[in-house]
Amino acid sequence: MLLIHMANNQHDPLTPLFTALADPTRRAVIDALLDGPLPVSALAEPHDMALPSFLKHVDKLEAAGVITTRKEGRVRTCQLCAGALGPAETWLSRARDRWSGKLDRLAAHLDATTQEKKQ
Amino acid sequence: MLLIHMANNQHDPLTPLFTALADPTRRAVIDALLDGPLPVSALAEPHDMALPSFLKHVDKLEAAGVITTRKEGRVRTCQLCAGALGPAETWLSRARDRWSGKLDRLAAHLDATTQEKKQ
DNA sequence: CGCATAGTTAGCCGATGGGGTAAGTTTCAA
DNA sequence: TTGAAACTTACCCCATCGGCTAACTATGCG
Numbered sequence: 001m002l003l004i005h006m007a008n009n010q011h012d013p014l015t016p017l018f019t020a021l022a023d024p025t026r027r028a029v030i031d032a033l034l035d036g037p038l039p040v041s042a043l044a045e046p047h048d049m050a051l052p053s054f055l056k057h058v059d060k061l062e063a064a065g066v067i068t069t070r071k072e073g074r075v076r077t078c079q080l081c082a083g084a085l086g087p088a089e090t091w092l093s094r095a096r097d098r099w100s101g102k103l104d105r106l107a108a109h110l111d112a113t114t115q116e117k118k119q
Numbered sequence: 120m121l122l123i124h125m126a127n128n129q130h131d132p133l134t135p136l137f138t139a140l141a142d143p144t145r146r147a148v149i150d151a152l153l154d155g156p157l158p159v160s161a162l163a164e165p166h167d168m169a170l171p172s173f174l175k176h177v178d179k180l181e182a183a184g185v186i187t188t189r190k191e192g193r194v195r196t197c198q199l200c201a202g203a204l205g206p207a208e209t210w211l212s213r214a215r216d217r218w219s220g221k222l223d224r225l226a227a228h229l230d231a232t233t234q235e236k237k238q
Numbered sequence: 239c240g241c242a243t244a245g246t247t248a249g250c251c252g253a254t255g256g257g258g259t260a261a262g263t264t265t266c267a268a
Numbered sequence: 269t270t271g272a273a274a275c276t277t278a279c280c281c282c283a284t285c286g287g288c289t290a291a292c293t294a295t296g297c298g
Contacts, residue, residue, distance in 0.1 A: 018141035023286085024134055027210070034217040041244060051245075053287050060285095074244045074295045080218065085211055091146070092208040098153040099199065142256085160274060170275070172257050179255095193265045193274045 013065065013087045020064035021088065025049070026057050030080065033067065037079040040069075132184065132206050139183035140207065144168070145176050149199065152186065156198040159188075 020026055029043055044054040058078060061067045066084045069076050139145055148162055163173040177197060180186045185203045188195050 012143065014146065015141060015143055018137050021207075021210075022134060022137035022141050024131065025286090027133065030214065034214060035221060039244085049286095050288060052247085052289085055245075056286070071245085076245065082218075085214060088140075089208065089211040089215065091140075092204055092211065095149065095153060095204060096208065099201075102154060144256090158274085168256095169258060171259085171277085174276075175256070190275090195275070 014091055016064040017066070017085070017088050020061055020066050021085075023057065025054070026061055026066075029057060029061060029078075030066065030085075033078060033080045037077050039075045039077050041075075043078060133210055135183040136185070136204070136207050139180055139185050140204075142176065144173070145180055145185075148176060148180060148197075149185065149204075152197060152199045156196050158194045158196050160194075162197060 021030075025047060028047070032038060032043055032046075040055065040058060041051075043058070044051055047054055058067070058069070061078075062069055064084075065081060067078050068081055069078045071077075140149075144166060147166070151157060151162055159170075159174065159177060162177070163170055166173055177186070177188070180197075181188055183203075184200060186197050187200055188197045190196075
């Protein structure tokens with residue numbers, strides 16, 4: 001089936017993307033980076049967590065393509081990837097569109113039924 | 120800190136929501152339900168998976184508040200909850216807004232700098 | 239040089255995730 | 269009343285997740 005094929009497709013960006021978003025720490029990191037690039041230590045500071053634990057989140061965000069990092073000297077600076085969240089937003093808005101379309105068709109059907117009964 | 124407090128907050132709907140979306144099988148279920156309610160067996164049919172395994176996905180979608188189910192006789196019918204995906208879409212669109220706002224401010228700053236150099 | 243800073247690597251831990259089987263329950267229909 | 273259909277429950281399996289500590293590397297600074 002089509003859906004299954006798509007789901008098994010290696011190029012599906014949605015699973016790692018939604019997985020990246022499914023953690024409060026990682027969402028907070030994204031949130032912090034919306035104001036501009038930051039080094040790992042600055043990102044980690046508000047989180048009551050050991051650095052290696054925090055680094056796993058950073059690595060996961062990078063693996064999901066949500067952020068990029070570059071190292072200058074000792075400092076690893078993290079930056080959001082423009083448009084990285086797009087596929088997630090697109091999937092959700094398409095779902096909403098199909099859903100409201102279905103509600104419209106339901107309304108149309110009810111109208112038609114009402115018309116029939118009036119006849 | 121504010122972010123930390125929000126993250127620990129029990130009422131955060133985003134983590135279960137994004138978690139629900141972070142699996143291709145569950146996204147396919149949502150997709151199927153966009154055309155209207157369906158019984159579990161009909162939902163499960165296209166997926167090459169044992170029913171108890173599939174049921175776990177249904178349960179997780181229900182726990183995340185994405186779907187509701189009601190049982191009539193032997194048949195458990197699943198239905199999307201209207202607006203359930205809203206918080207996810209809202210979070211993403213707010214992120215996009217802040218991101219583009221930041222780009223606007225950057226552009227403004229570059230403009231100002233250019234003006235200064237011209238003086 | 240010597241020491242602090244900023245990451246990194248390696249490995250441990252308990253919990254959860256996504257799959258499976260086997261067997262039980264409830265309902266419908268012949 | 270018997271049997272199939274449609275779940276449901278109870279368990280097992282192994283991989284991954286999200287946290288930890290300890291020890292290591294590499295860079296900047298006085």
